[in-house]
Amino acid sequence: xxxxxxxxxxxxxxxxxxxxxxxxxxxxxxxxxxxxxxxxxxxxxxxxxxxxxxxxxxxxxxxxxxxxxxxxxxxxxxxxxxxxxxxxxxxxxxxxxxxxxxxxxxxxxxxxxxxxxxxxxxxxxxxxxxxxxxxxxxxxxxxxxxxxxxxxxxxxxxxxxxxxxxxxxxxxxxxxxxxxxxxxxxxxxxxxxxxxxxxxxxxxxxxxxxxxxxxxxxxxxxxxxxxxxxxxxxxxxxxxxxxxxxxxxxxxxxxxxxxxxxxxxxxxxxxxxxxxxxxxxxxxxxxxxxxxxxxxxxxxxxxxxxxxxxxxxxxxxxxxxxxxxxxxxxxxxxxxxxxxxxxxxxxxxxxxxxxxxxxxxxxxxxxxxxxxxxxxxxxxxxxxxxxxxxxxxxxxxxxxxxxxxxxxxxxxxxxxxxxxxxxxxxxxxxxxxxxxxxxxxxxxxxxxxxxxxxxxxxxxxxxxxxxxxxxxxxxxxxxxxxxxxxxxxxxxxxxxxxxxxxxxxxxxxxxxxxxxxxxxxxxxxxxxxxxxxxxxxxxxxxxxxxxxxxxxxxxxxxxxxxxxxxxxxxxxxxxxxxxxxxxxxxxxxxxxxxxxxxxxxxxxxxx
Numbered sequence: 001x002x003x004x005x006x007x008x009x010x011x012x013x014x015x016x017x018x019x020x021x022x023x024x025x026x027x028x029x030x031x032x033x034x035x036x037x038x039x040x041x042x043x044x045x046x047x048x049x050x051x052x053x054x055x056x057x058x059x060x061x062x063x064x065x066x067x068x069x070x071x072x073x074x075x076x077x078x079x080x081x082x083x084x085x086x087x088x089x090x091x092x093x094x095x096x097x098x099x100x101x102x103x104x105x106x107x108x109x110x111x112x113x114x115x116x117x118x119x120x121x122x123x124x125x126x127x128x129x130x131x132x133x134x135x136x137x138x139x140x141x142x143x144x145x146x147x148x149x150x151x152x153x154x155x156x157x158x159x160x161x162x163x164x165x166x167x168x169x170x171x172x173x174x175x176x177x178x179x180x181x182x183x184x185x186x187x188x189x190x191x192x193x194x195x196x197x198x199x200x201x202x203x204x205x206x207x208x209x210x211x212x213x214x215x216x217x218x219x220x221x222x223x224x225x226x227x228x229x230x231x232x233x234x235x236x237x238x239x240x241x242x243x244x245x246x247x248x249x250x251x252x253x254x255x256x257x258x259x260x261x262x263x264x265x266x267x268x269x270x271x272x273x274x275x276x277x278x279x280x281x282x283x284x285x286x287x288x289x290x291x292x293x294x295x296x297x298x299x300x301x302x303x304x305x306x307x308x309x310x311x312x313x314x315x316x317x318x319x320x321x322x323x324x325x326x327x328x329x330x331x332x333x334x335x336x337x338x339x340x341x342x343x344x345x346x347x348x349x350x351x352x353x354x355x356x357x358x359x360x361x362x363x364x365x366x367x368x369x370x371x372x373x374x375x376x377x378x379x380x381x382x383x384x385x386x387x388x389x390x391x392x393x394x395x396x397x398x399x400x401x402x403x404x405x406x407x408x409x410x411x412x413x414x415x416x417x418x419x420x421x422x423x424x425x426x427x428x429x430x431x432x433x434x435x436x437x438x439x440x441x442x443x444x445x446x447x448x449x450x451x452x453x454x455x456x457x458x459x460x461x462x463x464x465x466x467x468x469x470x471x472x473x474x475x476x477x478x479x480x481x482x483x484x485x486x487x488x489x490x491x492x493x494x495x496x497x498x499x500x501x502x503x504x505x506x507x508x509x510x511x512x513x514x515x516x517x518x519x520x521x522x523x524x525x526x527x528x529x530x531x532x533x534x535x536x537x538x539x540x541x542x543x544x545x546x547x548x549x550x551x552x553x554x555x556x557x558x559x560x561x562x563x564x565x566x567x568x569x570x571x572x573x574x575x576x577x578x579x580x581x582x583x584x585x586x587x588x589x590x591x592x593x594x595x596x597x598x599x600x601x602x603x604x605x606x607x
Contacts, residue, residue: 052248057271058272059075059078066232072147084189084215088100095597107175118165123239128190183512183598184598197209223235236248255457268587270590274585275463298581299351301579302507304504305497306503307532308532312503324437324440325479328478330475332428342357344579447482451503453486461581522574524546532573533573548560549563590607
C-alpha cells in the first residue's frame with residue numbers, strides 16, 4: 001500500500017479519553033467513598049508486602065488472538081498493551097502527544113527518516129536483552145502478515161545501525177509514523193522465542209497459537225493463564241522493573257448484564273461496557289461497596305456502510321438510494337437515543353485535527369418559533385420541521401485563488417492549492433425527508449427488505465448495537481425504506497464485514513492512532529473503503545481530495561481534512577451517525593483510572 005504522509009507535528013487536539021477534570025468527564029457515586037483521581041498519568045504505587053487480591057476487570061471480548069500483530073480489537077489492544085512495550089507511546093497525562101517508549105527517536109525535517117535508539121537495560125520477560133534484531137523482526141513480521149497492521153505500516157522499511165540503533169524510512173514524508181508505532185499491534189516481540197514457536201516473516205507464520213497463550217514481550221505483565229474465551233489472567237512481569245499496583249489482574253469476558261451484576265456484588269473491580277441506563281442502575285441500588293461511574297467523551301465513531309458492490313445488493317450500490325439513507329437520518333435524535341452521545345458531523349470525531357465540529361463557527365441559538373428541531377422525540381424517530389441556514393464564516397481565511405469545498409463536495413482548486421472549506425450551519429447534516437423520499441423515488445426502490453447487519457453481542461461504548469439498529473430502522477421507515485435487522489455474533493459479523501460480504505451494516509471505528517490520517521482508511525481503495533467495494537479510480541474527486549489531505553502540512557491540515565469530510569458526506573458509501581461517550585464503573589479499590597483512546601484502559605497504571 002502506498003503511503004504519503006506529510007505533517008509537521010505528530011498529534012494535535014484530541015478529546016482525551018482519560019479520567020481528567022473538565023466538561024467531558026463526569027462521575028457519580030452510589031455511596032460516599034474514595035474520590036477517583038483526576039490525573040490518568042499518576043505513577044502506580046509499589047505493591048505492598050502483603051498479598052494483594054487480583055484486580056478483576058469485566059469487558060466484552062472482541063479479540064480472537066493475543067498475538068499483538070494480528071489483533072486490532074478493543075479488548076485485544078487493552079491486553080496486549082499490558083504485555084508488550086512499543087517503541088513510542090502516548091503521553092499518559094495527555095494522550096494527544098507521542099512520547100518515547102522503548103526508544104528515543106528523531107524525525108528528519110522532511111519526515112522521511114526516523115532514527116531510533118533503544119533505551120539501555122531493556123529485557124524480555126525471560127531475561128533476554130531487547131536488541132535491534134527483535135525490533136526489525138517485529139516490524140518485518142507485521143509487514144508480512146496481511147491485515148490492519150500491515151496496512152497502517154505501509155511501505156516503511158527498517159535498517160539496523162547497531163544493537164540499539166536503527167532507522168525507519170518511508171518513500172514520502174511520514175510525519176505520523178511516531179504515532180503509528182505507539183499502537184499495541186507494534187509491540188516488540190522476542191524474536192528468538194517467537195521463531196521457536198513457528199514465527200516467521202510472511203504468510204507461513206504460525207506463532208499466533210503460542211502468542212495467544214504465552215507472552216513474548218517486555219511489558220509490565222505476562223500471561224499467567226488463558227481460559228478459552230472467558231478469562232485472561234495477567235501476572236506482573238518480574239523483569240520489567242517497577243511493580244504495578246496490582247500484581248495480578250483477571251480480565252473476564254462478561255456481557256453488559258453480567259458486568260452490572262458483578263460491579264454491584266463486588267465480584268468485579270472495574271467494568272467497561274455498561275449502557276447509560278445500566279450505569280445509572282449501578283449507582284442507584286444497594287451495593288456491597290461504593291461504585292463510581294465515570295463518563296467521558298470517547299473518540300469512537302458510529303457509522304453505516306452501504307456496499308457499492310451490486311452483486312451484494314443493487315440498492316445499497318445505487319447512489320440515489322444511498323442519498324435517501326443519508327438525508328433520511330436524524331443524527332440529533334440518534335444521539336438522544338444513545339444518551340451522552342453527540343451527533344457526528346463527519347468521519348473524524350470531535351477532538352481530532354480536522355473534525356468539523358471543532359472547526360465550525362458556534363451555531364446560532366435554537367429558534368423558538370417552531371422552526372427548530374428541539375421538538376423531536378428521544379427514541380430516534382422524531383421528524384423535525386424543515387430548517388434553513390445561512391452560510392457561516394469560513395473555517396479558515398481563504399487566500400486568493402484558494403481551494404473551496406462546499407457541503408455538496410464540489411471543489412474549486414485555485415493556484416495555491418490550499419483547501420478552504422466553507423460550511424453552512426448547522427454543521428451536522430440535517431434530516432430532510434422531502435429530499436430523502438425524492439432520492440428514493442429516483443432509485444426505483446419498491447420496498448424490498450434491506451438487511452442491516454451488526455454484531456449483536458458487541459456493544460458500542462456500552463450502547464447495545466441493537467438499540468441503534470432499531471432507531472435507524474425506525475427513521476428509515478419514515479423515508480419508505482424497509483430495513484430488516486440482521487444481527488449476528490461478533491466474530492461472524494466482523495468476518496463478513498472485513499471480507500466485503502456485508503451490503504448494509506452498522507459499525508464503530510476506534511482510532512488506531514489519534515491523527516486524522518487514520519481516517520483516510522475510509523477513502524476509495526483504502527482498508528475500510530475496500531470493504532464497501534469502493535475502489536480507487538471510481539471517484540476521481542475523492543481520490544484527489546484524499547491525496548490532498550494526506551499531503552497536507554501545518555495549518556493546512558485541518559482545512560484539507562475538513563474538505564475531505566464534506567465531500568465524503570455527500571459521495572462516500574459511509575454515513576457518520578454519532579460519537580458516543582464512554583462509561584466505566586469501578587469499585588472502591590480503584591483510585592486512579594487511566595483511560596486511553598487507543599487501548600481503552602492502561603491496566604498497568606491502575607491503582
